[in-house]
Amino acid sequence: MMLSFFSDLFAYEFMLRALAAGIVLGVLAPLIGSIVVVRRLSFIADTLGHFSLVGISASLFLSTLGISLLFEEPLFLGLIFSVVGGLLIELFRRSYKNYKEISMVIVISLGTALSAIFFSKARATGSIYTYLFGSILTVNNYYMYAILITALLVGLLFIFFGRQIIAVSFDETSAKFLGINVNIFQIIFMVMLSIVVSVMLESAGVLLISSMMIIPVAAGMKVGWSFRSTLAIAIFFSEMSVFFGLWMAYSLKIPSGAAIVSVNIVILLVVTLIKRIVQKSQIAKMNKEKS
Amino acid sequence: MQIDIHNLSFAYGHRSVINNLSLSLNPGDYMVVKGKNGTGKTTLIKCLLGINPVKAGMIFYNHQDITNFNKWPQFGYVSQKFEDFNYEYPITVNELLAVYSLKPTNQNHRLKMLDQLGILEIVNENINNLSGGQLQRVFIARAMLNNPEILILDEPTASIDKLNTEYFYRTVNELHAQGITIILITHNDSLEHLNYSHVLSMYQDMTYSFQSREKCDPAEVELL
Numbered sequence: 001m002m003l004s005f006f007s008d009l010f011a012y013e014f015m016l017r018a019l020a021a022g023i024v025l026g027v028l029a030p031l032i033g034s035i036v037v038v039r040r041l042s043f044i045a046d047t048l049g050h051f052s053l054v055g056i057s058a059s060l061f062l063s064t065l066g067i068s069l070l071f072e073e074p075l076f077l078g079l080i081f082s083v084v085g086g087l088l089i090e091l092f093r094r095s096y097k098n099y100k101e102i103s104m105v106i107v108i109s110l111g112t113a114l115s116a117i118f119f120s121k122a123r124a125t126g127s128i129y130t131y132l133f134g135s136i137l138t139v140n141n142y143y144m145y146a147i148l149i150t151a152l153l154v155g156l157l158f159i160f161f162g163r164q165i166i167a168v169s170f171d172e173t174s175a176k177f178l179g180i181n182v183n184i185f186q187i188i189f190m191v192m193l194s195i196v197v198s199v200m201l202e203s204a205g206v207l208l209i210s211s212m213m214i215i216p217v218a219a220g221m222k223v224g225w226s227f228r229s230t231l232a233i234a235i236f237f238s239e240m241s242v243f244f245g246l247w248m249a250y251s252l253k254i255p256s257g258a259a260i261v262s263v264n265i266v267i268l269l270v271v272t273l274i275k276r277i278v279q280k281s282q283i284a285k286m287n288k289e290k291s
Numbered sequence: 292m293q294i295d296i297h298n299l300s301f302a303y304g305h306r307s308v309i310n311n312l313s314l315s316l317n318p319g320d321y322m323v324v325k326g327k328n329g330t331g332k333t334t335l336i337k338c339l340l341g342i343n344p345v346k347a348g349m350i351f352y353n354h355q356d357i358t359n360f361n362k363w364p365q366f367g368y369v370s371q372k373f374e375d376f377n378y379e380y381p382i383t384v385n386e387l388l389a390v391y392s393l394k395p396t397n398q399n400h401r402l403k404m405l406d407q408l409g410i411l412e413i414v415n416e417n418i419n420n421l422s423g424g425q426l427q428r429v430f431i432a433r434a435m436l437n438n439p440e441i442l443i444l445d446e447p448t449a450s451i452d453k454l455n456t457e458y459f460y461r462t463v464n465e466l467h468a469q470g471i472t473i474i475l476i477t478h479n480d481s482l483e484h485l486n487y488s489h490v491l492s493m494y495q496d497m498t499y500s501f502q503s504r505e506k507c508d509p510a511e512v513e514l515l
Contacts, residue, residue: 038380166390171376173342174391174433179364225417227382 005247015250017144018136021203022242022260024151025212029204030220030234032154032196033213035189037221038169040100044089045210047104048197051085051111052078053206055198056131057118064123073142074127079198085111086194090187134205134257137249143202150199157192165189166227205257212257215264216241219271237267292318292353292365292441292472294339299348301334308334310497312348318440321473321486326493332476335493336445339474340368364393367439369430371446378418384429385414393437404432407462409455423450431459441472448477460484 009015036044055077062068085107092103119128130138139147158165167175168185175182197209204212216238217230224230245260252259294316301309308331316322324332337343339350341357350357382390384405389395405411408428418426427450434442444463448456464486467473475487482490490507492500500507 038377040377163390163395169377170380170382170387170390171373173340173370173373173375174368176341177363177366177368177434177437177439178391178393179361221381224381225383226415227380227386230381 005250008250014137014139017139017141018203018246018256019243021139021144021147022136022246023239024147025200025203026239026242027235028147028151028154028196029200029213030216030231030238031158032193033217034220034227034231034234035165035169036193036213037217038166041104042210042214043101043104044193045197045213046207047089047108047111048082048085048194049201049206049209050108050115051088052082052194052198052201053115053131054085054111054118055079055081056201057115057122060122060127061118064121074131075143075146075198075202078201079146079195081111082194082198083191086190087187090190129255130205131201132205132207133255134201134203134208134260136203136246136256136260139202143199146199150195154192154196157188161185203256204260205255208257208261211261211264212238212241215261215268219264219268222268222271222275237264237271241267293351294441294472295349295351295354297349297351299335299338299345299350301331301338301343301345301347303334307497309338312499314491314499314501316472316474316489318472319467319470320488321467322475322489322491323482323485323487324474324476324491324493327495328478330493330495331497332493333445336443336474336476339443340366364437365440367434367437367442369427369434369442369444369447371449373430378426381417381419383415383417384410384421387418387429388433388436391433391436401432401436404436405429408432409458424452424455427451428455428459431462435466439471441474442466444473444475446476446478457484 009019033045036042056074058081059074059077088107088110089103092106093100096102164175164178164180164185167178168180168182168189172182175185200209200212216234219237220230220232220234224233241260241263244263245256248254248259248263249256294314296312296314299309299312300307312335314322324335326332334343338345339357341360341363345357352360352362385398385401388401388404389398392401394400402411402414405414408431410425410428410432413421413425413429418429421429427447431447434444442463448459451459461484463473463475464484467486473487475485487504489501489503492502492507494500
């Protein structure tokens with residue numbers, strides 16, 4: 001089964017495109033996911049995904065009305081709504097300072113309600129399934145460009161401001177003493193995250209975006225000994241899950257987002273189990289040495 | 292750094308915490324803030340750091356109003372506990388200090404700072420594995436890393452043992468000798484070995500006494 005997957009991988013352009021998209025997202029998702037985890041906002045990608053679905057459903061609704069947009073791809077309206085959702089979260093976060101999760105519940109509810117209304121009035125709703133659960137095998141050139149541009153933007157942001165991003169994420173109060181305008185930085189990060197979420201929408205699916213961002217990082221945290229090592233390990237796990245997820249999706253004809261996330265969960269469980277066994281054996285060894 | 296506080300008042304909602312506090316510090320002064328729990332010591336620090344927005348009264352740094360002040364890198368701050376800080380995500384001491392350094396490539400400076408505080412051996416340790424005392428000294432190193440003009444310390448020795456507390460206050464005295472302005476909140480520590488120049492005593496009825504060292508009664512201050 002694996003051999004036929006490999007031969008098909010290089011025989012079909014759509015397969016190669018899916019792999020290329022997966023490899024880029026495999027780096028991008030844990031890179032931005034690690035910052036989301038440090039800021040304790042793991043639920044945020046889910047929220048933004050739901051809000052970008054408003055853009056996609058609105059796109060489908062508008063095409064039902066015969067209104068054509070500047071860009072035909074629903075992805076672009078999804079991107080705009082994702083950014084709006086991110087800014088709304090930031091806005092609500094400021095009025096509920098000690099209850100950060102409230103802002104996300106408000107935005108996720110609004111997003112889901114609006115999406116349901118637009119979908120109910122749209123005619124061509126066949127692609128809902130793709131947007132909910134992801135289909136990396138159907139990505140087109142437009143989507144590929146969107147991923148590459150986003151990766152470039154995020155890469156540049158981390159190269160030039162990575163230290164500041166980490167400083168604000170770990171400790172907002174102390175980041176101020178580096179001369180960082182924390183509020184502006186939070187908005188820039190939120191916009192960046194919203195863009196990443198919207199470009200991940202087609203491959204990972206609304207319901208699984210956050211898992212693709214967070215779970216490799218959660219597994220990396222179990223074995224990482226520093227910020228760098230945790231990130232490197234998370235990227236490695238993420239790439240593994242993309243590759244094996246793609247293989248599963250192709251072979252078993254299941255949604256790619258679901259397959260990738262399933263592999264991620266398996267990796268997390270295996271890492272947790274191995275860590276527990278190693279810790280127990282270390283404690284036993286120490287007790288033996290003591291006695 | 293010259294610090295002027297004029298008629299500062301602060302309330303959390305309807306609960307007034309600071310009422311009409313005024314004082315002035317000259318560059319290089321060392322002020323100890325004493326007072327029982329709930330007298331507004333930490334609230335005052337949060338106002339000085341711009342964390343609590345000043346709505347009644349004024350704070351000036353070098354004659355510049357705090358609302359327009361932006362030279363925060365001149366500040367070093369150590370709290371008894373950083374409420375926002377993520378203590379669980381893996382990051383080494385060296386990585387953490389590099390992130391909060393204005394000169395991240397200057398590793399020698401970081402090592403020197405850790406050595407001064409007696410924690411050089413934990414430079415590559417994950418912060419998750421540190422004791423409360425070690426972590427507090429890492430935060431002290433972080434506050435001193437960018438050669439601040441003013442150091443604000445809010446019960447910095449709360450989780451450090453007696454020996455390291457003395458060691459820490461010696462370091463603070465050395466920094467003061469170099470001309471750094473110090474504001475120190477202390478609850479339990481003896482003032483005996485501190486080279487402070489002023490004492491601000493904060494009382495539960497929101498009255499204050501701000502005195503130079505020569506004018507205050509050390510025994511009375513110790514009792515606060």
